[in-house]
Amino acid sequence: MLGTLTTLMLVAPEWVLRWTKEPRGNAFWAEFVVWPLIQILIVLFIVLTLVAYLVYLERKVSAFMQARLGPMRVGPWGLLQPAADGLKLLLKEDIIPLKADKTVFQIAPIISVVAALVVLAVIPWGAAWATIANVNIGLLFILAVSSVGVLGLVLAGWASNSKYSLLGALRSSAQMISYEIGMGLSIIGALMFARTLSMSGIIEAQQADGVWYVFFQPIGFIIYLVCALGETNRAPFDLPEAESELVAGYHTEYSGFRWALFFMAEYTSMLVTSAIAVTLFLGGWSFPGLGLIKNQTLFVVVSIVIFAAKVMVLIYLYMWFRWTWPRYRYDQLMDLGWKWMIPAGLANIVLTGIWYVLALPKSRGGVFGLMQLGLRDRLAPTRWSGIIYFVVTGFVITIPIIWLVLAAINRRTRDFNLHAQRQLQIKLRAKRLQKHAEPQAAGEGAS
Amino acid sequence: MREQGVDITPGTLFDAEEMVINMGPQHPSTHGVLRVILKLDGETVKDLDCDIGYLHRGVEKIAEHDTYAMITPYWDRLDYVAAVSNDLCYVGGVEKLLGIEVPRRAEYLRVALTELQRIASHLLWLGTHAIDIGAVTVLLYAFREREEILKIFEDFIGARLTAHAFRIGGLWWDAYPEFEKRVRDFLKILPGRIDEYETLLNANRIWLSRTVGIGVLPADEAINLSLTGPVLRGSGVKYDLRRAQPYSVYPEFDFEIPIGENGDTYDRYLVRMAEIRQSIIIIEQALDGLPEGPVMAKVPKVIKPPVGEVYFGIEAPKGEIGVYLVSDGTTKPYRMRIRPPAFINLQSLRRLSIGHLVADVVALIGTIDIVLGEVDR
Amino acid sequence: MSDEEKATPPEGGEEPQKSEKPTPSEAAKPDASAQKPAPPRAAPVDKPATPKAPPAKKPSITFNITADPFIDRIKEIFGGAITEAVETLGQQILRVAKDRYVEMCRFLHDDGDAQFDMCTDLTATHWPERAGQEFEVVLFLYSVPNNRRIRIKVSLADGDECPTVSHIWIGANWMEREVFDMFGVKFSGHPDLRRILLPEDWPGHPLRKEYPIEYRDNEWTDKHIEYREIDYDTSLIDVKYGERK
Incomplete structure (x- = not known):
């Protein structure tokens, strides 16, 4: 199968040539117009699909980072979501x-x-x-x-x-x-x-x-x-x-x-x-x-x-x-x-x-x-x-x-000269820790 | 974008021209239907005007035609993200007017619920403030914890948002059996979660550069602007009604009033985060000391306060929410004035914003913490 | 106006308060139901007519402030301008004459003893039946250093302008705008006296007692909503808002 793929990619211009029935030696249309167009179509198809799924990926990645699920409704795990989105946007x-x-x-x-x-x-x-x-x-x-x-x-x-x-x-x-x-x-x-x-x-x-x-x-x-x-x-x-x-x-x-x-x-x-x-x-x-x-x-x-x-x-x-x-x-x-x-x-x-x-x-x-x-x-x-x-x-x-x-x-x-701001946080934290420590100490003392 | 009728001549073409931009009432970050009209030079704010009232329902007028008990649900809809605090204010005002002594168990439960509401409100504030500045993920984390509080409310009160938590004279329901356990479970996980938000934001360079030194408000100016709540405390004024003029059973609890030092957006953020932690301590104390007994005082079926007037203010998450009730001896208040903290705090937006950039206006609207249901009433 | 009168809003029925309170629910029910259908639309004098407050003194609620050196001092300074100094439910209320209102506010803000540096709230009440004193502007002051509150009241006739205090407390700016919006009380010297919650061209001031509660201003709505002719059989639909022509 892989072999066929290579053959396809390498031989395709020849096929295009034959299909366009151009005489040998005048391969201009085949090599510079028709075959590149086919390549462009292939790449565009793949890339645009990929882009649609990048949106899906982005939504999923963000969802997992944010403790939620993301798109789940269209298709299994929402896999058809890009298609639905594309359709919606077109219409x-x-x-x-x-x-x-x-x-x-x-x-x-x-x-x-x-x-x-x-x-x-x-x-x-x-x-x-x-x-x-x-x-x-x-x-x-x-x-x-x-x-x-x-x-x-x-x-x-x-x-x-x-x-x-x-x-x-x-x-x-x-x-x-x-x-x-x-x-x-x-x-x-x-x-x-x-x-x-x-x-x-x-x-x-x-x-x-x-x-x-x-x-x-x-x-x-x-x-x-x-x-x-x-x-x-x-x-x-x-x-x-x-x-x-x-x-x-x-x-x-x-x-x-x-x-x-x-x-x-x-x-x-x-x-x-x-x-x-x-x-x-x-x-x-x-x-x-x-x-x-x-x-x-x-x-x-x-x-x-x-x-x-x-x-x-x-x-x-x-x-x-x-x-x-x-x-x-x-x-x-x-x-x-x-x-x-x-x-x-x-x-x-x-x-x-x-x-x-x-x-x-x-x-x-x-x-x-x-x-x-x-x-x-x-x-x-x-x-x-x-x-x-x-x-x-x-x-x-x-x-x-x-x-x-x-x-x-x-x-x-x-720097943001955060010294002052940090002090507040540190003070509060110290008090918090102290507060947590005190009841424990008191509890130990009582027991 | 020139105003109509301004000629473009070579002389004016390269002058600094002001652009009037209309932010809201439909805008992602005005927290509702606030409309801010900005006059910009480039992206620097030259002047600013707030246009409010899109959500005006005339609550004060409606109150003049409803009996005292019927008014309570309207208060839920003022600051709808802190409905329980609003209820406490109104109910407390009527009780003061009537001279009703609320049972201690009811007071303790009220404190616990109000402080839970404060946490919920601050969490919502944190999420929306962060999303205004561009940190989207914090919102979902904050809502995860807020959801827990709302579930506790739902099981206790029957509603999540517009709770109608308290009745005049106490509570309608006693706490359900697992209430204490559920609150304690929640309080156990919460500090770790707050640490999580702080790792995302506190030392984040971008967060710092967006908040440190933005909207600095000196203490005397903050007082003169009638600011209350975390906005005032962020400027270093230790004014918290729970301590200054205690109501309910707050004098029995041991807690700190966090204050900021520089009065900028970052300090206000720190103050609110610290307040969440203090609220946890208060709720723990309230649950520890929860007395047994009834939750409803003896209240006449028809609430008919004597002729007179009363002002009762409490420390809501947004600031001092107050009620000014004038009674003419009938079953309906002659006049009910709501002292709306967000409305009065919003006034400072102009003072805070001028000279900053458009992006900072968004951050500053966030830091004032407004809810349009309360601003417009 | 004397101290006693202040607490007795409008003249009304002579129903004593005491007898009403302990009555059981049977007495309460008809009362509530009698009140309920009462607020009908467009009944401007409806509300002020209902109060049944006894005009008698209520010493349990209102009394003169005694032995408060600070209040005594204010009385001394402003003399006859202070027409009332009462304490109700532990809250001190001073009533001051209009012409010395700003002066007194300035004093309260600046004075070393007073230091009322925060204007917590500013609002008004409407008493249509008090001839010549229809409006009462109420100012709630708080002193952060002294942790003390005081309430200042000014009586105004309908149409009178109240002097502004927004230059003393900037925070009073929006509150005065709201009072203007809701009551139509004008504040002389206010830097930016526009309506704040309602649209600029809204007719009437909602919190006045003559303003009805159930009220739809079709004229205003007509002016601001763009109608577009739609082809449909109007006989099938109960058109409520469409009667324009």
């Missing part, structure tokens, strides 16, 4: 406010969702044929396209002609722009090691080095995670749609499937940012021992599963954050973006560069074995010295230095 009335800018109002969610979905093309879902398009500027493409998404939100907020929407749009544009900077800075460190922007290339580089870049780039990874939360408008940075303040932010006036498109965009971009994090820092679809699988098809399938599992871990992390933490205030969010994330990202780039250059002269043509990754030779033996050097510099030296830098920058706002 709902599409309300457009009277004073709204109709065209822009209608286009905005489409921009938002398209920007989120286009990015899926270059994500390496797995080994070999599971990577749909191996563009050599993949990462750049992702960053460029995903920042178009903010346009959708801004337009939606503006076109709704509602004050809450407008405030939400303003917040989201400011937030996404500031966090994109931090995000861009955070990945540069990893790119220094990968030396390529191709998504598949980054994974291969990590395989060649025999290490995931999260070990070289702990700070970069953390910054990336935080900025990705901000970029996707997830809690605790969900200010653009902060329901307790702005009702629903930029999509206050949306209903029905247009609203669902925003929702889809949000979850898709969650998926995308997690996928980038996995690719850049967690070794993509690679996993120790994966090379032992000799069957090519099984190898690809397992690689897809591994990739999905890693993405899911990150998404679970997102959900965990969301249901644990309160929401930042707008100015605090900006503070965090500009005074913590961006300086940390910059410092990280500088320090990583320094460690890299320091390592360079020692053995030109093979710095600790790591320069081999330019050769993309998977069989080259790992130089443990190189790995240890970068892990140690990354963890032991970079983290304290960056901590110092941030402490210096934020020396005024770092």
Whole structure:
């Protein structure tokens, strides 16, 4: 069966060719139009279903965190809930406010969702044929396209002609722009090691080095995670749609499937940012021992599963954050973006560069074995010295230095002067303990 | 968003323009049908006006046409998340007017129920306040414990929310057999659960940055604004009617009055959490010392207080709820005035909010702890 | 107005209180049922007519405050302006003339002995049959340092303006607005005297005694609710609100 799958994936273009009855040699339509369309449909189908089930997952995860059950009514354990939700949203009335800018109002969610979905093309879902398009500027493409998404939100907020929407749009544009900077800075460190922007290339580089870049780039990874939360408008940075303040932010006036498109965009971009994090820092679809699988098809399938599992871990992390933490205030969010994330990202780039250059002269043509990754030779033996050097510099030296830098920058706002407040709590606690102790002592005395 | 008739000229285009935004009466975080009209510069609040009255039922007018006993259920519907406390206020006022001595067992049970209600009300406050600030999970945890209290109420009184717990002269029912055990069981788990909320919130950086230093109210200003309850105590004023002008059997119990120091949102949060713990201590004492005896005093069938007037205030979870009864000697009060703590506390919202951001307004509405049923009456 | 009269609201029947109280339920039942259908709609003078309070003195409830140095001092300072100083059920009540009301409030707030720094409540009562003194503004003061309460009353004629105390206690602001809303008592000098609970253009002031309890203002509702013509057979439905044209 697995064999059939590979054959199917590899031979399918041929079939398309035959089906379109194009003469051999003029495979343009088959290879560049029909077959990509089929691929797109497959990926879209899978991803959109996945997104629907991410909503289900989110509801279940939150339910379990909150001591309740979550959706239980539609299907066993509520498994058909996404279908019911989708149906409901499709059938709902599409309300457009009277004073709204109709065209822009209608286009905005489409921009938002398209920007989120286009990015899926270059994500390496797995080994070999599971990577749909191996563009050599993949990462750049992702960053460029995903920042178009903010346009959708801004337009939606503006076109709704509602004050809450407008405030939400303003917040989201400011937030996404500031966090994109931090995000861009955070990945540069990893790119220094990968030396390529191709998504598949980054994974291969990590395989060649025999290490995931999260070990070289702990700070970069953390910054990336935080900025990705901000970029996707997830809690605790969900200010653009902060329901307790702005009702629903930029999509206050949306209903029905247009609203669902925003929702889809949000979850898709969650998926995308997690996928980038996995690719850049967690070794993509690679996993120790994966090379032992000799069957090519099984190898690809397992690689897809591994990739999905890693993405899911990150998404679970997102959900965990969301249901644990309160929401930042707008100015605090900006503070965090500009005074913590961006300086940390910059410092990280500088320090990583320094460690890299320091390592360079020692053995030109093979710095600790790591320069081999330019050769993309998977069989080259790992130089443990190189790995240890970068892990140690990354963890032991970079983290304290960056901590110092941030402490210096934020020396005024770092603490909340909680001494006074804490005293009250401590006093009350002491009294409480005393009270609990006294009756016991009295009881003992009496007995 | 410009007001009508304002020209956009290059001169005014880049000036700081104010945006008038209407928060409520249908808004997720105004705790009911409060309408707040905000004048914003960017996101900073320049001015604020509260528009209330969407839930006005005219309870004070209705009371003039009902007999004394018939009025009690209306009090449940004032502060509907602390119905038992309201009942105690009204019933206590009428008893004072009539000069009725309530049996001690009834007083002890009243104290136990009222303090349970205080815990329930503070738990609800905690949950909604946390959800305003964005911490959703606390709400469900708090409701889990509140549910236990409501179940105890349901078995005792017959209703969960609008309890109609007390009658003039005592209680209608004596405690059911397992009442004491159930309350004790609940009190045993509660402190651990409160610790749980505090781990989620107390040292949480985001929670701190959202509450510390927000809406600071110095003590003298808080007094001048007529604030009562935890909002006043958060500013460091040790004013609690249970101690200041004790009613019922409170003088017999040993408990602390927690006060804050800085008068900010965080202190008010700490005060309320500490009050929950104090309430636990009070209930334990009330159950320990629960005397035997009747629960209903001898009350005439027709309640006809002598001519006169009385003010009776108690410490409700929201603050001092009071009743001012003017009797003309008939079976109906000539005038009944409700001293609504939330209404009067809400007045401070303008003073608290100006200069803060929109997000803080939400937190501040939460920290005042209003219930619109009582604000609008 | 003397001390004794204060506690006897309106003139009414001469039914003595004592005889009513111990009567068993048989006497109570007809009384209650007689009262119940009584509050019919649009009966403005209904309520004030019913009170059966004895105009006789009730010394057990109301008496002059004796041996309270603080009250004596106030009496000394304000002299004739204090027309009443009684204690009922352990609660002290002072009645002050309107023209020295603010002065006295200022004194109570600032004075070192008094320090009534909190205005617990401010409300009013309506006594339609007291000619020239229809309204009574009641101020509840509390002193946090001294843990003491006092109640101040001012009598006003219908249409009189009461001076505001919202500049002394900011907290009185909304309470005065509510009194204005409910009774129509205007507070001169109030910074923001608007209706607070009812809509701006609501006719009448509900807590006045002449305001009926069961009352639906169709005119106001008409003005504010947008009607839309709907095609349905009105003969089948009992239309209560639709009679507009």
